[in-house]
Amino acid sequence: MLILAAVLLFANALFNAVVWPRFYPRIANDPRARDEQGARTAFYRVHVVLITIALVLAAASVVGGILILL
Numbered sequence: 001m002l003i004l005a006a007v008l009l010f011a012n013a014l015f016n017a018v019v020w021p022r023f024y025p026r027i028a029n030d031p032r033a034r035d036e037q038g039a040r041t042a043f044y045r046v047h048v049v050l051i052t053i054a055l056v057l058a059a060a061s062v063v064g065g066i067l068i069l070l
Helices: 002-029 042-069
Strands: none
Touching: 002 042
16 A cells, blocks of 8 residues: 555656656746836736746655655
8 A cells, every 4th residue: 555655656756756847847938927127017926926836746756756655
């Protein structure tokens, strides 16, 4: 059962590390990411926070998976 938990944590980490960063260029180039003066908008900041949280969770999943296997 512990092996299954570790595998699921590693799969979660892999998914988050592969999928979420690919959204960043799309968000950065989206017209909603900047206002008329060129400043970053809440749209941009919210999505960067979501991507950051996903990557932190990926790192935590890797650590958790390693700890389970030890």
